[in-house]
Amino acid sequence: MIARLLAGAALAALAVGSAQAQQGKISGDVVKIGVLNDRSGLYADLGGEGSVVAVRMAVEEVGGKILGKPIEVIAADHQNKPDIGSNLSREWIDRDGVDVIVDVPNSGVALAVQEVTREKKTIFLMQGPATSRLTGDACSPTGFHWAYDTRALAVGTGQAIVKEGGKSWFFLTADYAFGHQLETDTAAQVKKAGGTVVGAVRAPLNTADFSSFLLQAQSSGAQVIGLANAGGDTITSIKQASEFGLTQSGQQKLAGLLIFLSDVHALGLQVAQDLVLTTGFYWDMDDEKRAWSEKYKAKTGKMPTMVQAGSYSSVKHYLKAIEAAGTDDGPTVAAKMKEMPVNDMFAKNGKILPNGRMVHDMYLARVKKPSESKGPWDYYEIIRTIPGDEAFATMAESGCKLPG
């Protein structure tokens, strides 16, 4: 009996050993990249097909192959529904052998996908989702948060506006995980800088008419109306704020807490001018960014948002880590990614914290007036660089329980 048990244990040990020996390879003989985002709804322009194009550009740059094996890119629409997002990612990993999931805007969906990828030990490169919880209480050893998060946005726009004299705030918040977190993080920064929060109203996601919420914001008498929403919701609320004369009177100021280049493009400078915003990327900052962005524009007809540029950068870094590790095994690659600095057109001397937060410089920008803009896509004036260590929470502050 004992002999049998021992033999069994030995066999089991052998099996584990041989499984480990096989790790020096690419699983399924292909590196499969799954881009999962909103391809038809209110966040489709800031990520969508553009993110897929950006990822393909990263793949093309390494010749479409890694360690002699082909790289494949697939894409799907999560429709902003957490259940669809987690089901799709589960199917992708279990059935289709997807090795890495990219983008996933909408914090609600991203939190669901984070659970799946943690359980399956699959790499998750987050661009679109904003909530800082993804590297906080919901952190994962294989999850990477790349372009920005609610904390960085709050530090940038929140502090900047309080310093300019916008002391009292009222929030117009998208009523789901992302909006709540952005409101919480910004309120914390506003109070830290000596401001006050007089109130907030929660509007359902994808609201067509913000006028009544704006009216409540107006009657609150706050100096600053903080827009804790994104994409189509931000566009509509800014446009309608202008229609109702909120900003023209000069008594109240709008603070767009998360504004993408695609939003400004859709609004037009006439309406968007003078908005202050925080961004992780702007195409017209240096030669390297311009060159990459022009290449991207040739493929899509648009300049990239920070989500799309970030998708390129994270996939590039991921492929480099596979090369260095000699395998596409999730945890091994994740450890390698955290060892290597991030240096590409998106980020200079970026570093990745143990909780998966990619720390890089953020930028405070002001939207140009129509008279200042030299042409299409010439939209931002960079006011200040926010050093990465100031923008993002440290490992200790984040609340992530991973060993750091």
Next chain:
Amino acid sequence: MSTIFGIPPQALFGQLLLGLINGSFYALLSLGLAVIFGMLNVINFAHGALYMLGAFVAWLLLTTAGIGYWWALLLAPLVVGAFGVVLEKTLLSRLYKLDHLYGLLLTFGLALIVEGAFRHFYGVSGQPYPIPDLLRGGQNLGFMFLPNYRGWVVVASLVVCLATWYAIERTKLGAYLRAATENPVLVQAFGINVPLMITATYGFGVALAGLAGVLAAPIYQVSPLMGSNLIIVVFAVVVIGGMGSILGAVLTGYGLGLLEGLTKVFYPEASNIVVFVIMAVVLLIKPAGLFGRER
């Protein structure tokens, strides 16, 4: 400051006025749906897409031909109406002998195709459409700042709704129409061209959707999603008012706009479901809707 149910009166009146403005769109769209359902017995799911088309036609007129808002107000409904006539002649007219359900499925499919095509070419963020110069600025009403344009929308929509109601309920042409829906064979026997009348009715119904689209363009972004965002609420309005009832559609449209406005004051989180709660309650008590007749 004194309050009404804990809400400052200023905010309350402001919200009610906004509710009236939103109600104008509900009324205008549900009116078209009611006309089409009443005369053709078709549940026109393409209505939202045609509303979106109206806004896009206005936008295209402005950006490609430099034709401004006032002409668009006339031209866009004509274009959308003409498109509707083509749809009715080529597709819908083949389905009248079949169950309602086929018309519903066909128009739903058409809506998906039209929206998908626009999404493919124009993205989802939408295109800006400026408010016409004549209607810029606004009035300070004391309790709120009313943009002139929104005031105009309320007036325009009220006029169109009243005129349509009058044309159908009080004129000879309207009498023919109503008779044709009751007994098409008999009316045809009197020498009246019923198929032509049906085509014209569908064209008119969708032209109303196109008109609502032009009115909406300066308020919302001209976006491929604008129709699908609104259509579900509008269907709820039609069901609450009673399928096919013109007066029901108009009154319920304004009424629910007001109710939604109130919800936004007292419990904003529920503002996008309150219409459906009302629908459930009404259907429990009066299955044919508030103004509907049992068939």
